Amino acid sequence: MIPTLPGVATVAQTITLALSPIFMLTAIGQLLNVLTGRLSRVVDRVRDLERLHPHTTGPEHDRHVWELRLLDRRISIINASLFLAVSSAVMTAFVVASLFVATLAKLHFASAVAVAFILAMLLLIASLVSFMIEVRVSLRAIHVRKDLLS
Template sequence: MDQLPPLATIAQAIQLSLSPIFMLAGIGSLLNVLAGRLSRVVDRARAVEALHPASQGPEHDRHVWELRLLDRRMTVINRALVFAVSSAVMVCIVVALLFFAKLVRLHIGTSVAIAFILAMALLIASLISFLVEVRMSLYAIHIRPELLEREKK
C-alpha cells in the first residue's frame, strides 16, 4: 500500500505555491480593470452608433473616425484579456505542477520553470496591450482645436 505524503510535505507544497497565488490575485485585478474598460468602450461605441445615421459632413466624419478607433480599442482590450486569462491559466498550471511534483516526488523543475516563464510572458503581453489601449484612449480624448479657439471679436 502506498504511503501518504507527510504533513510537512504538504505544508512545503503550500508554501511553494503562495507566490504564484499572489500573482493570480494581481492578474484577477488586471482582468477586472480590462473588463471595465471594455464595457466603457462598448457603451461609447453604442452611443456613437446611435448618432451616426443622423450626422452629416464633418460631424459624420468624426463619428466614423471615432467608431473606427473604438473598434481598434475593443480589439486591443480583447487581446489583453486573452493574454491575461492565459497567464492566469498558466499560473494555475504552475501551482498544480508544484503540488503534484511535491506529492509524488517528481523532479519536474524545468517544466515548472518553463510554465512560470510562459505565465510571465503572457502577463507582460497583456500589460503591453493594456498600455497600447490606454494610449489609444488618450488619442481619442484630445479636444479638437476648433473648440479651443477663442471667440473672434
C-alpha cells in the same frame, strides 16, 4: 511495500512555494477586472455613436466615423490583452497544480514547472503591454478638439 504519503512539513513547504503564483493569480484577476471595465465603457460609447451616426453629416459625421474606428481598434487591443491575461492565469494555475502533483506523486519535473511559470510571466507581460498600448490609443480620443479651443 506500502507507499508513504508526504508529511505535513512537505505539504506546508509546497503551499509556501505556491503562494507567489497565488498572489499572481490575484493580480491577474484585478487586471481582468480593469480590462473588462474598459471594454464595457468602450462598447457603451460605440453604441452611443452608432445611434448618432445615421443622423449626422459633414465634419460631425467624419468625427464620429474616426472615433468609431478608434473604438474598434481599442476593442481589438483590449480583447487581445484579455486573452493574454486569461492565458497567463491558466498557466499560473497549472504551475500551482503541478507543484502539488509533483510533491504528492514524488515526481521530478521542476524544469517543466519553471518553464510554465516563465510562460505565465511572459503572457502577463504581453497583456500589460497590450493594456499600455490601449491606454495610449484611448488618449487620442480624449484630447479636446482644436475647433472647440478657438
